[in-house]
Every structure is written in structure tokens, then in C-alpha cells.
Amino acid sequence: MSIRNLDALFRPRTVAVVGAPADRPGAQLMRQLDALDPARRTILLGERDGWTRARRPGDLPPSELxxxxxxxxxTPRLVRRLADNGSRGMIWACDAPVPVAVLRAGHDATLRVLGPRTGGTAHAHGITxxxxxxxxxxxxxxxxxxxxITAAALDWAAGHALGFSWMAVTGGEADVDVGDLLDHAALDPRTQAxxxxxxxxxxxxxxMSAAxxxxxxxxxxxxxxxxxxxAGTPQDPVFSAAFRRAGLVEVDRVTALFSALAALDRVGEAATGEVAVFxxxxxxxxxxxxxxxxxxLTPAAAGEVSRARILEQAPLARMHAGAVDLDLADDHATIGxxxxxxxxxxxxxxxxVRSPSPGLDDEALARRLVDAGLREKLxxxxxxxxxxxxxxxxCAEARIPAFASVEAAARALRYRREHRHTQxxxxxTPTLDPLVHAGDGPPRLAxxxxxSPPRILPADEAQALLGAYGLQPAAWIGGEGRGLRVRLRRHPQLGTHLQMRLDPASAFAPTTWALPPLDDVIxxxxxxxxxxxxxxxxxxxLRxxxxxxxxxxxxxxxxxxPRIAEADLRLVPADDIAEVGFARITVDAAAPPERSRLALAPYPAELEHFAMLRDGRRYRIRAIHPTxxxxxxxxxxxxxxxxxxxxxxRYIRQFTHAxxxxxxxxxxxxxxxxxxxxEQGEEEVLGMSTLVFDPDGREAEYAVLIxxxxxxxxxxxxxxxxxxxxxxxxxxxxxxxxxLMENAGMLGLAQRLGFRRTAHPDDPGCVRVLISPKLPAEPPPWTKGLSSASI
Known part of the structure; x- marks a missing residue:
């Protein structure tokens, strides 16, 4: 269901509570809800001063949350009654599992459930x-x-005058999960990070889609x-590879998470990564x-002109390896x-960086920095x-990024720089398109x-399979030669991935992990x-x-x-493409579902088909590719x-790479x-049509240009x-x-295809056209492998 009705978890007009608190967190949650207007809150099967009491489910007034x-x-019956009465969100604020029947009843009515083992939600402009x-x-x-961890992060933020647009703890994720909330954050104008x-x-x-x-x-x-x-194992490297592929910046400890909070809230974007140190x-x-x-990061050395100007302001300053030692300079000289x-x-x-020193008042300097308006880039x-x-x-109250250690400050700067670098x-832009089986389809295993149990492919079958991808056995392998060991494995949560390492290599040689598919850039x-x-x-x-x-x-x-369960290969250099020095491939009798096997949606080569212009010329239609x-x-x-x-x-003078x-x-x-x-060649694009789905996949916006x-x-x-x-x-x-109202061509095309017109909700100069798409009685062959489950 994704983001549908998630706003009811954060900004409901009315709230109903079922039961009485059984522990301290529950009691504290009720104290937070006490702040609501009495007309907005009801308690069922419980009593509380100032709350409207409902003795039976039928007595509950409409309650969004x-x-x-x-x-x-x-019970499922209660959930259906609540949904019929306007409930759209449920916070399961207890550790007991959510019964499957209750989830099913909520799903049927699009009532979203957060929990179990959730810490609830809080919104800066909604409820707590x-x-x-x-x-x-x-x-x-x-x-x-x-x-x-949520409690620690909120307490640390309170001590550093940091705020949030909202927070949510997903807990056991019976329904609402991290992906749903990332989608919600992406569309929330009040959330910037x-x-x-x-x-x-x-x-x-x-x-991965939401991230x-x-x-x-x-x-x-x-x-x-x-x-x-x-069992407390270290960070999962496959998760780390997935985070990088999605464009997320990963931190490796809770204290680093706190630095990240400050970085996202107060540190601006980084272009070069150069930092001047005083x-x-x-x-x-x-x-x-x-x-x-x-x-x-790169410590930035002061140029000759800047050096001279700095010395004018702080004559006692000295330069050390690019850093500026202000020594005993007073606050006025420091700010200058x-x-x-x-x-x-x-x-x-x-x-x-300021260390305690006789005669220097740190709080006074902080006050003068605030009064001087020095926040941007500082x-x-x-x-x-x-x-x-x-x-x-x-400094924190004035939203100046302030830290208690140089390590924390450097980490915060790196997070901003790393975000820019990751994006x-x-x-x-890739230049290599490895889609070697777009037309005829991939080779099939026997x-x-x-x-039947998994089996190891015999050498001839493995060689034939690899050969279909242009990978040939090496003619001769010397024991001293350099190679690359590549392993294909299935992760229990993230599916198929590659693991790569030089071979031979020392015990300390790096290993990297990647999620398929890959282009030449990645x-x-x-x-x-x-x-x-x-x-x-x-x-x-080594190249x-x-x-x-x-x-x-x-x-x-x-x-x-999809039937490959795991593979172990050694690649050795060759003239055009590396050759295979060793291969061991294990296959299953049946393939797992694609969505559990591949964390990233692969290129849909099966959509390719042909059409004809009015003048009889043929052309190909296929999915767009980065190349x-x-x-x-x-x-x-x-x-x-x-x-x-x-x-x-709008008018656009130049279309950029971005x-x-x-x-x-x-x-x-x-x-x-x-x-x-x-029909032949890839050098020109004649036209394109685009759909952008909402996270639920139930609605999409189109665009077309030829x-x-x-x-x-x-x-x-x-x-x-x-x-x-x-x-x-x-x-x-x-x-x-x-x-646009004056776009007669597009309005005529939409009418021809059966779209209906409505007034645009925000722009009187536009018309909104809508259609409920239906496949013809004989669907095009290229659509037969698609279904709503693919979203």
C-alpha cells in the first residue's frame, strides 16, 4: 500500500485509544495525548480524566487514528467497524504480534498499521x-x-538544540515499514533530510525503490x-552495497549518527571538500x-593574498601546514x-577549533559569532x-554547527561531502550496454x-552458459598470474549479489560487494x-x-x-574480455520470485517491439536506458x-547532463x-512517452514528446x-x-484516446486529462509478462 493514509499516523484530526497503559512507555504516551483537545480524543475500554469514554465499540465517534x-x-470485526467509521491509521503500541486476520481486515479498508513493538510517531506540526x-x-x-536508538537520538538532539520535522519507529513492521516512510519523507515539503x-x-x-x-x-x-x-555480527557488507547503490550515506556507529543529525540540519552542501582550519x-x-x-577531506591552505589579509586582522597568527594558528588573538581579531x-x-x-585558554571566554566568543551572523560555511x-x-x-541555539570534538566535526563535514559525491x-552516464540478450532472450538451462536438490553444472554445461555471455575458458592459466575472484550469492533479504576480490591476494586485501545489474560506471x-x-x-x-x-x-x-543459486569464478586477463580460469555454478530446480531475487528492477528488455509510421517506415519501441x-x-x-x-x-535554453x-x-x-x-541503430531518439507512478502504483502521470x-x-x-x-x-x-490550455495537439490526442477533461486543481491555465487504462481484448504480446505484482 505504501504511502496511502500514512498522514493519519502523524496529523489525525481525532484519536481513539483502545485499552489502558500497561507499562511506563504506554503511560508516557497517554500523557502526550493528554495535550489534545478533549473533543479530539476518546478512550475505549478504559478510563482517564478529561477523556471521552466509549464503553462499546459502537459508541466510538469517528477517529482517524x-x-x-x-x-x-x-478483532477483525472491530477493525472493519473502525474503518467504516473513518479510521485510517492504527499504532499498535504493544509488543504482542498483530494478528493476520486484523491486518487483512485493515488492508481491505486501507487502514495502515504501525507496529508491533513501535515507539509511535511524533510530528512537529501534528500530534505526538x-x-x-x-x-x-x-x-x-x-x-x-x-x-x-530513537530515544537516544532524540535525547542527544534535545541537548544540541536540534529539531525534527517528524519521527516514526516502525518496530516489527507488520504493515508500515521503512520503505513506506521513506516514500512519505520524499514527498513531504517540510522534510529536507x-x-x-x-x-x-x-x-x-x-x-531500494523508496530509498x-x-x-x-x-x-x-x-x-x-x-x-x-x-548474534551481534558486524555490519552486513551487502546492506552497505545496497545503501551506496541507492544513494544513501552510511554511518557506522550511533555517535556518528548524531554527527549526521547535525550535518543534515545545519551544514550546507559541499562542492570541493576543502576546509580552512583555524x-x-x-x-x-x-x-x-x-x-x-x-x-x-582536504585542508585548504590560505593563498598569499588571504594570508596577508588574515595577518592584518590577527598579527599574532601563524600558519601550520595550511592551518591558521590564531594563538592568543582576541575575539574581534578571530572574527575578522x-x-x-x-x-x-x-x-x-x-x-x-577552540581549546580552553587563560583569558579567553568561550561563551563570549560564541555570543559574538552569533551576533556577527557568521553561520554560512562555518x-x-x-x-x-x-x-x-x-x-x-x-551556537546550537543559533543553528551554527557546533561540536565537542574535531572528529565529530570532520565526520559531519564528510557526510555532506559524501552525499554530494554519491549523487x-x-x-x-554509462557507455557500455551489457544487455546482450535483449532480442532473442537469454539462454535457457536444462x-x-x-x-530435486540443487546441482552443480557439469563443465560442458557451465562452459556453454558462460559462452552465451561472451565468457570463454582461458587457454592456459599460470599459477603466478593475477586474477579476479567473483562470487555470486543470494542474500536472505537483498537477494542475488556479487562479491569481488583480487586472486591471489593477501588476507588484508579489500573485498567489494555489488547488486546486479551493473553498468560500466558502477x-x-x-x-x-x-x-x-x-x-x-x-x-x-591490475587494471x-x-x-x-x-x-x-x-x-x-x-x-x-534466476535458477543460479551460487557461482564461484576466477577471471584472468585477456585481449578483449577477461576469460574464465575456473567456474563452479550451482543451480536450483526452480527459480525464486524475481522481486525476492533482485533488489533492483532489471532493464525490461522484453518490452521491445516494432511499429510502423504512416509512410511505411518501421521503427523500434523499447524502454529507455541510461546510454x-x-x-x-x-x-x-x-x-x-x-x-x-x-x-x-517553461522555456529551457539548454538541457544539461543532470x-x-x-x-x-x-x-x-x-x-x-x-x-x-x-529499426536499425541507436544513434537517434525519435520520440518518448513517460509514466511516473505514485508509490502505490495505482496512479501515474504521463508525458509525451516527439x-x-x-x-x-x-x-x-x-x-x-x-x-x-x-x-x-x-x-x-x-x-x-x-x-496547457493552448496545447491543442495534446488535448486532441487525449480526446482521441478516451481521456476525459477536468479542471486543474491549482492552475487555471491547465487542463487535467484522466483515463482508466484498459487492455484491448487481444493484448499486445510485449505486455503479457507484466502484472500489478511487478510494482
Missing amino acids: VVVLDPEPV ASAWPLPGAGTTALIAQSRS VVLQLSRVRSARKF RACARSKPVVVLQTPDADS GNGAGICQLAHAALLREG ALRIALSSPLVDFVML VVVFLGQQRAAPALRR DMLMQ PAKRG TAIKLREVGLGEREQAPPG IRDYALAVARLAQLAVEQ DEPALIRMLSQAGPEDIRLRFF MAARMTQIDYDREMSLVAVP RREYAGQRLGLQLMQDILDYAAARGTASVYGDV
């Missing part, structure tokens, strides 16, 4: 249905599976904690310098020197305890008897992580190009061969200004763009009909589009 403290009276209130209003959402804690993923495909969607629009920092069943002592400067280097560094376009941030560190605490508090990495990043490089003069076997194509093909094999970016930019750049305005509702990457690097679970290309020279050739009609057939095959209930 139901808080369950006692699960005993909650939790034992832990928010410390204040802010722009960061806190999503967690653990009540104890997200802090996430999790130890498990209930639905990998759903989580990617949220991380595209706002930074998301995640803390992975061991699951209760993992301190009141050489040792302090060196400490900060080392902390920045450990976090992968900081202003010079803050005005420089060559640095992202300025870090001021990060301050007050070392110590007794004298530092009031200064840190004053840039995900926006790179069928196996149902229920493959190169992963091979760089195992120690390979781009240098042509490096020995064979990325020695293995890149072969690894991408193995990832495609993992996508296209289409150059052709798409050419098509958009050649379109007339009015065509662009009618499509994008814009085109957003249109071509899509999540096939949440979006679909069909492009028309020549090259001007193809107007009147039925290309736009074909692309629109195909995208509607795709939506119908996916079970989408409604497709809509917003069309």
Missing part, C-alpha cells in the same frame, strides 16, 4: 503519539526500527545495526588537520580572520567540558524435476575498490579494463538466470522553444519511459497507446496528465 494499548479487544516527544521543530525526519536506522529489510525491491526516490531529492543518512538474529594553538591545528585527512576565509570561493567550510569546535558546554549550547557518482567503481586502477602501464590483471566487461556480463547472467542520454539531449536540443514549453511548462540523466536513469519499478528509435519532423506520422499516438497499455498491464487504476 487508533492507538492500541491493549490488543485483546481488537509516542512516549518520546520531539525536542523541537526542524527539517530532518527520523525513521527507525529500534525504540532504544532523513536520518534512518535499520537492521533488516522486509521487501528489498520496495526498500532511491528519497535520496534523489534530499540527503539520507543510514545507520545499520545488527539484527536480533545475527585554531588557538599549533597542536589543536594539527589535530584538526589530521582529523580532516582521516575523513578524506574568519570573515576573510568565509568569503573565499575556494573553500567549502571554515572550521574554528563549523565550530569547542574542546573541553565545563567551559565548552555553554558555548556549544549558544554525482549515480548521475554518471529443465529439472520439481523438488563496475569501474567496484573494481577500483578492490585495488585496480586505470593506469595503462600497470601489469595485466580495471582487464575485467570490467566480463564483470558486467556476469552481473547480467545473474539477472537473466540513451546523448541521443535524448540531441532530440531535446533540436525541439522548438514552443514544443519545449508545452512539454515542460536533467538528461534524471530522464534516462530511471527506476523501472516506479517509472517507465518508452523511446522510439530507428521530434517535430515526425508530427502527423502516428508516432505520438503509438507511443501514447503503448504507455497506456503498459499502465493497464501493470494494474494502474488511473493515468492523468496536465496539459
Whole structure:
């Protein structure tokens, strides 16, 4: 169900409580709800001063949110009655499991259930249905599976004057899970960043889709904690690989999560990662310098002009390895020197580190920093305890990023820098398309008897399978030769993944993990992580190009061969593509469901089909791919200004890489763009139609654009009909589009296809057209593998 009715958990107009609190958290939750207007709250099967009492379920007034403290009276019949009476959300604030029948009754009525073992919710502009209130209003959402970590984060934030837009604890996730709340955060205008804690993923495909969607629009920092069943094992590297692939920034400890909170709330975006360091002592400067280097940041050396200007403000200052030692400079001189560094376009941030010193008043300096309005790009560190605490508090209240250690400050700066770096990495354009079986389909393994155990493929079968992906056995393997060990495995929650490591390698050599499918950009990043490089003069076997194509093909094999349970291969360098020195492949008798096997939606090659223009020319229609970016930019750049305005509702002078990457690097679970290309060749895009689904997959918005020279050739009609057939095959209930009133061509096309017109809810210059898509009696062959379960 995803985000439907989630707002009832945060901003309900009325609340009903079932039962009485049985423990301290329940009692504290009730005290928070006591703040509601008495007309908005009712208690069933309990008594409380100032609350309206309902003796029987039939006495309950309409209540958008139901808080369950006692699960005993909650039956499917009660849930259906509540839903019929307007209830849309339920917080199961107890540890008892939610009965399946209760969940089913809620699901049928779209009543969302948060819990069990939840810590509830709290909203800065809504209600607090939790034992832990928010410390204040802010722009960061806190999503967690653990009540104890949530309590620690909220308490730490309160001590540092940090606020939240809202928080939610998912607990046992019988219904509402982390993916749902990430979708909610992505669409929430009051939320500018997200802090996430999790130890498990209930639905990998759903989580990855939601995480990617949220991380595209706002930074998301995640803390992975061991699951209760993992016996306290360290961080799961497959989870870490999934986080990076989705664009999330991972932290590795609870204290780092706190630094991330401050970074997201108060530290601005980073462009270069260069940090100017100021301190009141050489040792302090060196400490900060080392902390920045450990976090992968660059201490920025003052230029000659800046150096001279800083010395004018603080004559006693000295330079140490790029840092500025202000020594005993007074507050006036310190602020003057900081202003010079803050005005420089060559640095992202300025870090001021202050150690207790005779004659210096830290709180007075903090007050003067606030009065001077120095907040943009400034990060301050007050070392110590007794004298530092009031200064840190004053800065925090003025929203100046302030920390008690240089390590915490450096980590916070790295999180901002890492978010920018992760987004840039995900926006790179691939040049290699490993989709080698888009037309004829992948090779098929020999069928196996149902229920038979997994079997290891004989050498000839394994060789034939690998050969179908362009991977040939090596002619001769020397024991001393370099190679790459690649293992395919199934993760219990995230499905199929690749593990890579140099072979032979020392015990300390790095290992990297990746989720298929892979393109050449991601493959190169992963091979760089195992120690390979781009240098042509490096020995064979130590260059990325020695293995890149072969690894991408193995990832495609993992996508296209669902029966592979695991595989172990050794790749060795060759002229064009690495060869296979060793392979052991184990296959199951039957394939698991795709959504449990692949955390990322693969490229839907099966959508490819052919159509014909009015003049008899044939062309191909297929799903868009990231490698289409150059052709798409050419098509958009050649379109007339009015065509662009009618499509994008504004004039666009130049289409940038970032814009085109957003249109071509899509999540096939949440979006679909069909492009028309020549029958032979990929160099041009003739037109495209796009659907963007809501997280539920029940509604989608369409858009279409064709090259001007193809107007009147039925290309736009074909692309629109195909995208509607795709939506119908996916079970989408409604497709809509917003069309400018003067766009007669699109309005005529919509009318021809059966859309109905309605007034636009916000813009009188637009018309909204809607349709409930239906497949024809004889569905197109390319739609037969689709279903609503694919969302």
C-alpha cells in the first residue's frame, strides 16, 4: 500500500485509544495525548480524566487514528467497524504480534498499521503519539526500527538544540515499514533530510525503490545495526552495497549518527571538500588537520593574498601546514580572520577549533559569532567540558554547527561531502550496454524435476552458459598470474549479489560487494575498490579494463538466470574480455520470485517491439536506458522553444547532463519511459512517452514528446497507446496528465484516446486529462509478462 493514509499516523484530526497503559512507555504516551483537545480524543475500554469514554465499540465517534494499548479487544470485526467509521491509521503500541486476520481486515479498508513493538510517531506540526516527544521543530525526519536508538537520538538532539520535522519507529513492521516512510519523507515539503536506522529489510525491491526516490531529492543518512538474529555480527557488507547503490550515506556507529543529525540540519552542501582550519594553538591545528585527512577531506591552505589579509586582522597568527594558528588573538581579531576565509570561493567550510585558554571566554566568543551572523560555511569546535558546554549550547541555539570534538566535526563535514559525491557518482552516464540478450532472450538451462536438490553444472554445461555471455575458458592459466575472484550469492533479504576480490591476494586485501545489474560506471567503481586502477602501464590483471566487461556480463547472467543459486569464478586477463580460469555454478530446480531475487528492477528488455509510421517506415519501441542520454539531449536540443514549453511548462535554453540523466536513469519499478528509435541503430531518439507512478502504483502521470519532423506520422499516438497499455498491464487504476490550455495537439490526442477533461486543481491555465487504462481484448504480446505484482 505504501504511502496511502500514512498522514493519519502523524496529523489525525481525532484519536481513539483502545485499552489502558500497561507499562511506563504506554503511560508516557497517554500523557502526550493528554495535550489534545478533549473533543479530539476518546478512550475505549478504559478510563482517564478529561477523556471521552466509549464503553462499546459502537459508541466510538469517528477517529482517524487508533492507538492500541491493549490488543485483546481488537478483532477483525472491530477493525472493519473502525474503518467504516473513518479510521485510517492504527499504532499498535504493544509488543504482542498483530494478528493476520486484523491486518487483512485493515488492508481491505486501507487502514495502515504501525507496529508491533513501535515507539509511535511524533510530528512537529501534528500530534505526538509516542512516549518520546520531539525536542523541537526542524527539517530532518527520523525513521527507525529500534525504540532504544530513537530515544537516544532524540535525547542527544534535545541537548544540541536540534529539531525534527517528524519521527516514526516502525518496530516489527507488520504493515508500515521503512520503505513506506521513506516514500512519505520524499514527498513531504517540510522534510529536507532523513536520518534512518535499520537492521533488516522486509521487501528489498520496495526498500531500494523508496530509498532511491528519497535520496534523489534530499540527503539520507543510514545507520545499520545488527539484527536480533545475527548474534551481534558486524555490519552486513551487502546492506552497505545496497545503501551506496541507492544513494544513501552510511554511518557506522550511533555517535556518528548524531554527527549526521547535525550535518543534515545545519551544514550546507559541499562542492570541493576543502576546509580552512583555524585554531588557538599549533597542536589543536594539527589535530584538526589530521582529523580532516582521516575523513578524506582536504585542508585548504590560505593563498598569499588571504594570508596577508588574515595577518592584518590577527598579527599574532601563524600558519601550520595550511592551518591558521590564531594563538592568543582576541575575539574581534578571530572574527575578522574568519570573515576573510568565509568569503573565499575556494573553500567549502571554515572550521574554528577552540581549546580552553587563560583569558579567553568561550561563551563570549560564541555570543559574538552569533551576533556577527557568521553561520554560512562555518563549523565550530569547542574542546573541553565545563567551559565548552555553554558555548556549544549558544551556537546550537543559533543553528551554527557546533561540536565537542574535531572528529565529530570532520565526520559531519564528510557526510555532506559524501552525499554530494554519491549523487554525482549515480548521475554518471554509462557507455557500455551489457544487455546482450535483449532480442532473442537469454539462454535457457536444462529443465529439472520439481523438488530435486540443487546441482552443480557439469563443465560442458557451465562452459556453454558462460559462452552465451561472451565468457570463454582461458587457454592456459599460470599459477603466478593475477586474477579476479567473483562470487555470486543470494542474500536472505537483498537477494542475488556479487562479491569481488583480487586472486591471489593477501588476507588484508579489500573485498567489494555489488547488486546486479551493473553498468560500466558502477563496475569501474567496484573494481577500483578492490585495488585496480586505470593506469595503462600497470601489469595485466591490475587494471580495471582487464575485467570490467566480463564483470558486467556476469552481473547480467545473474539477472537473466534466476535458477543460479551460487557461482564461484576466477577471471584472468585477456585481449578483449577477461576469460574464465575456473567456474563452479550451482543451480536450483526452480527459480525464486524475481522481486525476492533482485533488489533492483532489471532493464525490461522484453518490452521491445516494432511499429510502423504512416509512410511505411518501421521503427523500434523499447524502454529507455541510461546510454540513451546523448541521443535524448540531441532530440531535446533540436525541439522548438514552443514544443519545449508545452512539454515542460517553461522555456529551457539548454538541457544539461543532470536533467538528461534524471530522464534516462530511471527506476523501472516506479517509472517507465518508452523511446522510439530507428529499426536499425541507436544513434537517434525519435520520440518518448513517460509514466511516473505514485508509490502505490495505482496512479501515474504521463508525458509525451516527439521530434517535430515526425508530427502527423502516428508516432505520438503509438507511443501514447503503448504507455497506456503498459499502465493497464501493470494494474494502474488511473493515468492523468496536465496539459496547457493552448496545447491543442495534446488535448486532441487525449480526446482521441478516451481521456476525459477536468479542471486543474491549482492552475487555471491547465487542463487535467484522466483515463482508466484498459487492455484491448487481444493484448499486445510485449505486455503479457507484466502484472500489478511487478510494482
